[in-house]
Amino acid sequence: MAPTNPVVRCCCSAVKWGPVIFITAVVCWSYYAYVIQMCILTIPNTNIAEKVIYLILYHPLLFMFAWSYWQTIFAQLGKVPKEFYLGKEDVERFEAAGNEELQREILAHIARNLPVQTRTASGAIRYCEKCKAIKPDRCHHCSMCSTCVLKMDHHCPWVNNCVGFTNYKFFVQFLGYALIYCFYVAATSLQYFIKFWTGGAGDGLGKFHILFLFFVSIMFGLSLISLFSYHLYLVMHNRSTLESFRSPVFRSGPDKDGFGLGKKANFIEIFGDSKKGWFLPIFSSMGDGVTYPTRNVDLDSDCLLAERQRWMEEGEVDQPNGSTGPLESSYDNKVAINMA
Secondary structure: OOOHHHHHHHHHHHHHHHHHHHHHHHHHHHHHHHHHHHHHHOOOOOHHHHHHHHHHHHHHHHHHHHHHHHHHHHOOOOOHHHHHEOOHHHHHHHOOOOOOHHHHHHHHHHHHHOOOOOOOOOOOEEEEEEEEEOOOOOOOOOOOOEEOOOOOEEEOOOOOEEOOOHOOOOOOOOHHHHHHHHHHHHHHHHHHHEEEEOOOOOHHHHHHHHHHHHHHHEEEEEEHHHHHHHHHHHHOOOOHHHHHOOOOOEEEEOOOOOOOOOOOHHHHHOOOOOHHHOOOOOOOOOOOOOOOOOOOOOOOOOOOOHHHHHHHOOOOOOOOOOOOOOHHHHHHHHHHOOOO
16 A cells, blocks of 8 residues: 655655666766767777767667667556446445355456456456456556556566556567667777776776776676566567466466467567567557457357257267358357457
């Protein structure tokens, strides 16, 4: 529960911004160390071409890194639509229910017209007691943000925001551009790091800036490799971080690849179908954050299995794979519609 005291709330907010301020300070210092200390003051004027090339390549990388970081931080959270929230009477009826089975029936009745496919481990409709709302598929409650977040991946203290439907693309881009930025800085400063380290170049304050610049860029770069690779893996399999630890539960049971549509389709769902927007931190993810296509077809969602069994018992169908009667026209067509 969020603190109610305004002073405590303000202090908590300031603490939450600490990691973002730290990252911003490191980036600002790296700009000074790279552009001023290395490119302008350390690289000899006789190597003017080297200076120009380094600076021309450096600034677009920094811009894309900063842009994607900004977008990840300040993207609005994906809010649950109002039709998923229970009315006052429904909340009172739900809370007054005497047992869990009755609560499940109440939620099932309320959610009968809502596009929800996932369930709890016990098979009930997913419900947030804090927000008093039925959770859309892939939605989870964030205790740090005190709200339910659409397609929540995780809460990231380094961006002071939840990573979810509205900014997951930006977050992956932020990791990618940060990784490229770090290794670019490390690669171009390596020769001057070696010269300073071995005493083959001048002395002074600039020496320490470049030494630390190389160490810091390598340190952050190595730490980003595993994180960026992991999220690329999640993108290719269309899973969130939460879903990688706990498989989503459908009416047919748990399925860790329930939202997987194939690597290409999974990528397009997050980055969009236009190649022009794949590398730009602009929102281009597919869908509305509420409903998602799945690779599953719940064959019994309309009691079709029971209908199939009845036909077989009445002799209308001899074998499951060789029938041509009502089964082909109803059951198989229904599956085809669901797959489409």
